[in-house]
Amino acid sequence: MSGPLTFLVASPHLHGEVFGGTVILLLEHDEKGAMGLIVNAPTPQPVSELMAGAEGQDTPAWLGGPVDPTLGWCLYPDALELDGEISLVPGLNVSSSLDVLRAVMESGQTYMLVLGYAGWNAGQLAGEARAGAWVWVEQDTPELLWDIPAAGRWSEALRRLGVIPSTIMPGGAQA
Template sequence: MNLTDYFLVAMPDMDDPFFAECVIYVCEHNEDGALGIIINKPSPISIDMIYAAGGRNIPLRMQHENVMMGGPVQIDRGYVVHTPAGDWQSSIRVGDDIALTSSRDIIDNLADTEKVGKALVSIGYSSWYKGQLEQELADNIWLTLPADEHILFDVPYEQRYAAAFAKLGFAPEDLLRGAGHA
């Protein structure tokens, strides 16, 4: 099983407050584990703050955009999920034309729509050690579905959880109705 370029959607009864109602874009999944970016949990940092701290002009298309809280690992470091994949100093190719880049050169080029068509900026990432994600799937912690670029880049972050469920064909509350204990 390889869930690279898939969404993990938290089950509605997720008991971990950090991951509750999260949609995670899986950027890498192999025999050693998995790495992903939460795409619907804003951090307290905005793109404006990142550019202001560097004394640079904010790209118009990124003004007032939220930086996502990509996960609890390396929250002091930035990551950009973007299209086209391009040629950057430190990237992981995820889909046909999507990459995850952690090098500063992409931040310097966010205003150039030919180099960076669409982008989601995050701090931190989520990761699973060997076999951990597979066990969480067996424990019904996550639902999976192929990633959708529209949800990833175009749907407002606060609507991405509902949009992922809609793509699955039901609403989160549908999983809770009639649930009981044996």
Template sequence: MAASNDFFRGSDPENTNRGSLEGHFLISETELTDPNFIQTVVYLVEHNDNGALGFVVNRKSETALKDVIPDFTDSPAGELEVYIGGPVEQMFLFTLHSGLPGDKRSDAASSSLQGVILEPDFELIRRFLSEQWPDLNPEHRPEIRFYAGYAGWAPGQLENELRHGAWVVIPATPGIVFAPEPEESWRNALRKKGGIYWVVAETGFKPSMN
């Protein structure tokens, strides 16, 4: 598995596409049966005329950072978990974090949501984890999540799925992106939507329409 440094080159940071869902969650509907997305929450980091891209934030793998980056075998950072970010390009590792000390970030870093930063420069993350992470009090360590792969949509594909009711959309929150119990994130996100979705969150089923 490789860390991705330049995957996001070519995206337009000035894009202000009307109707963009960047910075929102896609919450899978109960009718969505694709095994890659059953009861998932996807954080969208890009959505424009070229399509959409995001990360499934609530699906842990059985892999830790030390399993894919041997340099961290004997480091506390090696225990950081790797999440399954989506079905595309799972040989690449992507990083979201809540902000490094001194607001250190690369020129390629981006943020669609305050408190959630996409950092494509893995070497910057590697240096931080190697040089600073072990000496930080655990309470003062930033949130860092690693994702194997991503979820991607071609132009118009996501819009079509939304028209067919595959996803519920709500504004994203850092609390769900970095949830300490991600297995509860699908239900917690639906609760934030409220209304009938509170019932879905509690039961896992949508009431039938008469």
């Protein structure tokens, strides 16, 4: 993958248990649909409680979305040159390989184990954006993930656009 990272930032008017206040790292978006990972929803369970052989891994697991929560994704900064790794931008890699996850844990680097994903059918995400549900934020670097605590990612993503959440009107832009 090349080009900037795209984050979908929930509009302040998007309410709901799953997507209200979320920041989603968009991994795919084409004519067939879209998929991404919520990156600001840590779960109360540490990785060590969810995986056999992960003793001492006290970092929280993350809720990536409502689709297939048994599928895990690993986000991490330093590539290990293993099969199954995808480099998104320098400083951010992703893999759904259990072998890569274990190698990342053994390497001692920062990582996020993200469970599930958010998905949209063809045209669905564009329709939601037109309705004002999402604000798109593009970044060339991944510091929003690594340098900003989860609780502040939503407001920081909007701040980077120069947007004050209370000024976003419901309904989105219509031309």
